[in-house]
Amino acid sequence: MRESSIKTRARANVALVKYFGKRDLALNLPAAGSLSLALDPLVTVTELTLDPGMTRDAVSVGGDVADVGFHRRVVAFLDLVRHLAGKEIYARVETHNTFPTAAGLASSASGFAALALAATRAFGLDLTLDALSALARQGSGSAARSVTGGISVWQAGKQPDGSDSFARSIADPGQWDLRVIIGVSDPGPKSIGSTAAMEQTRTSSPYYDRWITLADQDLARAQQAVIKRDFEALGDIAEGSALAMHAAALAARPGIVFWNGVTVEALHRIRALRLAGHGVYFTCDAGPQPKALCLPNAEDAVAEMLEALPGIHRVIRCGLGPGVEVVS
Numbered sequence: 001m002r003e004s005s006i007k008t009r010a011r012a013n014v015a016l017v018k019y020f021g022k023r024d025l026a027l028n029l030p031a032a033g034s035l036s037l038a039l040d041p042l043v044t045v046t047e048l049t050l051d052p053g054m055t056r057d058a059v060s061v062g063g064d065v066a067d068v069g070f071h072r073r074v075v076a077f078l079d080l081v082r083h084l085a086g087k088e089i090y091a092r093v094e095t096h097n098t099f100p101t102a103a104g105l106a107s108s109a110s111g112f113a114a115l116a117l118a119a120t121r122a123f124g125l126d127l128t129l130d131a132l133s134a135l136a137r138q139g140s141g142s143a144a145r146s147v148t149g150g151i152s153v154w155q156a157g158k159q160p161d162g163s164d165s166f167a168r169s170i171a172d173p174g175q176w177d178l179r180v181i182i183g184v185s186d187p188g189p190k191s192i193g194s195t196a197a198m199e200q201t202r203t204s205s206p207y208y209d210r211w212i213t214l215a216d217q218d219l220a221r222a223q224q225a226v227i228k229r230d231f232e233a234l235g236d237i238a239e240g241s242a243l244a245m246h247a248a249a250l251a252a253r254p255g256i257v258f259w260n261g262v263t264v265e266a267l268h269r270i271r272a273l274r275l276a277g278h279g280v281y282f283t284c285d286a287g288p289q290p291k292a293l294c295l296p297n298a299e300d301a302v303a304e305m306l307e308a309l310p311g312i313h314r315v316i317r318c319g320l321g322p323g324v325e326v327v328s
């Protein structure tokens with residue numbers, strides 16, 4: 001067999017109804033559904049080459065050899081694909097992100113979405129989008145939503161094997177021009193990974209069960225808000241979901257504080273902008289970067305406010321992006 005190479009591209013995503021807690025750790029099955037926006041230009045490009053001459057997988061990120069933890073996750077994921085394809089061939093995986101990795105900007109989501117498409121295509125598998133999303137989910141939960149793009153809903157599903165836990169897009173990028181403005185308040189790696197934070201919250205937070213009940217309710221309301229293109233309703237749910245997720249994490253033992261002082265200041269300033277008449281809402285993931293959801297007419301005011309905030313290193317303006325795609 002000759003070497004076969006494939007290059008794919010996927011966007012990171014930000015959840016407006018958050019995923020934070022698993023019903024199955026090994027399969028990355030969420031305890032509740034979530035809703036997200038795929039973000040351009042937060043892109044991961046992955047080139048995967050199958051090489052029959054290799055005796056193990058080789059993984060690089062941004063031109064450097066991947067750290068042990070990421071290498072292990074990629075190998076475990078490739079093992080899944082090798083098992084599906086019935087082929088024992090190893091791969092060279094070269095992945096590049098256009099944004100800070102592991103800093104609450106969901107690089108694992110775009111990374112495993114891009115890897116899922118590259119690996120399945122390279123091994124000759126032609127999966128449905130549902131199956132590809134469910135596969136990417138096993139690499140990183142939120143990757144299920146980067147497969148589909150636009151505005152996506154990832155259903156928790158009920159099956160023990162996870163076959164009904166995948167994302168579907170409910171709006172294409174062109175159908176609603178939403179913007180997300182990200183303030184990078186700490187470009188370094190996170191102090192605690194999402195998986196560990198979720199498990200600590202699930203096992204010790206007195207608010208965890210309530211949080212999961214709330215997430216299901218928020219998901220139903222957020223889907224309605226998207227159907228009606230009701231920006232205020234969607235923004236209100238997004239801010240509530242983010243704050244409730246952080247409240248559950250804060251109440252874990254020991255409590256998990258993802259925010260720094262700049263994150264909190266940004267939250268207040270976003271609310272002040274809203275009081276001043278700009279349609280803008282706050283969200284934040286398992287890291288310290290504040291993220292503002294707005295419509296195009298508020299984008300400049302929001303970006304200028306974040307740029308002027310002491311402690312913000314960089315502001316990234318995002319629009320909606322598509323799902324995972326083959327580049328070459």
Ligand code: 2P0
Nearest residue numbers: 015018019140141142194195285286
């Ligand atoms: C989300 N996050 O819905 C939530 C909000 C972080 C906070 O999905 O363990 O890296 O690999 O399934 O996908 C980040 O979680 O976690 C995430 P794993 P993942 O966007």
